[in-house]
Amino acid sequence: MPPQHGPRRARIVFSDSAAKQLENITSExxxxxxxxxxxxxxxxxxxxAPIPGNxxxxxxxxxxxDVEAVRILYFVTALRTVVVVAYIEL
Incomplete structure (x- = not known):
């Protein structure tokens, strides 16, 4: 029997502002x-959760x-294959 794979993951990409935030993270x-x-x-x-808006x-x-104290704002492409991270808060 072939091995079972886990769920397919979306690819994560970062907006320019989120990439700058990522560069400033120094703590492991x-x-x-x-x-x-x-x-x-x-x-x-x-x-x-969806953010109300336009x-x-x-x-x-x-x-x-809440356990890791992380907040991420993001959106998902139409085919749900790419998640674009817009903002990171640690």
């Missing part, structure tokens, strides 16, 4: 916390991990 603990949160939203892009552009979502 913060990297670990961010990595855990990114894995969650890559496996399940609907994990975050429906003209991509629908922003917010994922908050």
């Amino acid at each position: 603990a913060d990297f670990h916390a961010l990595d855990r949160a990114l894995v969650v939203i890559s496996v399940d892009p609907k994990a975050g 429906t003209a552009g991509p629908r922003l979502r917010q994922y908050t991990d």
Whole structure:
């Protein structure tokens, strides 16, 4: 019997502002916390709550991990294959 694979993950990309925020992270603990949160939203892009607002552009979502104290604002492409991280808060 062939091995079973886990759920397909979406690819994570960062907006320019989120990439700058990522460059400023120096703590290994913060990297670990961010990595855990990114894995969650890559496996399940609907994990975050929708942010109310205009429906003209991509629908922003917010994922908050209270244990790791991480907040990520992101949107998902139409085919749910790419998650674009717009903002990181640690």
